Amino acid sequence: KNEVEQSPQNLTAQEGEFITINCSYSVGISALHWLQQHPGGGIVSLFMLSSGKKKHGRLIATINIQEKHSSLHITASHPRDSAVYICAVSGGSQGNLIFGKGTKLSVKP
Amino acid sequence: DAGVIQSPRHEVTEMGQEVTLRCKPISGHNSLFWYRQTMMRGLELLIYFNNNVPIDDSGMPEDRFSAKMPNASFSTLKIQPSEPRDSAVYFCASSLAMGASGYYEQYFGPGTRLTVT
Secondary structure, eight states, X not given: OOSEEEEOSEEEEETTOOEEEEEEEOSOOSEEEEEEEOTTOOEEEEEEESSEEEEETXXXXXXXXXXXXXXXXXXXXXXXXXXXXXXXXXXXXOOOEEEOOOEEEEEEO | OOOOEEEOSEEEEOTTOOEEEEEEXXXXXXXXXXXXXXXXXXXXXXXXXXXXXXXXXXXXXXXXXXXXXXXXXXXXXEESSOOGGGOEEXXXXXXXXXXXXOBOOOEXXXXXXXXXX
């Protein structure tokens, strides 16, 4: 079993829809990261959180430490949101990231 | 700041050749990470350094892989000899590290796409 599980693997949405991507993990963590990888391949950090909720523009990330679960929400989705969204965790005193397999999002106009 | 710089961006080489990938972290960052991304396995850690010292190299697949960080502004990942199964995108990332108090957001380089024929 992977230490970080994401769902769904693939997601197709119509422009304007509200999108949710889920991440569950089975290890102790110091922080959870949401990353975005565009078709060109570059990886950008969207959020790093260890509790509660963070918001940046149309993106919202939440985490429930007790349930070992996080969600990434995109409101009013747009075709430019099309990318792979990767959940990753960093644990304890270790700084390295353990990655989920990613969710490939495609937003159609 | 220019961000994390990796070179080359693309590398095509023949099996058996030596390959050297280079990374310049963001100035002031004291943690550096090498990751590999393949279709089959996704992103996985190869090795990471804290203050130029290798902390965890358990992800290095075998002795053909080696990494160095001679100073705070430069790191190399070397594969010798290279094999077709090494074909992947190799990412370097850097962050601030505060020891036991935690690590910070990681900034990724653009990656090096390696193809071994």
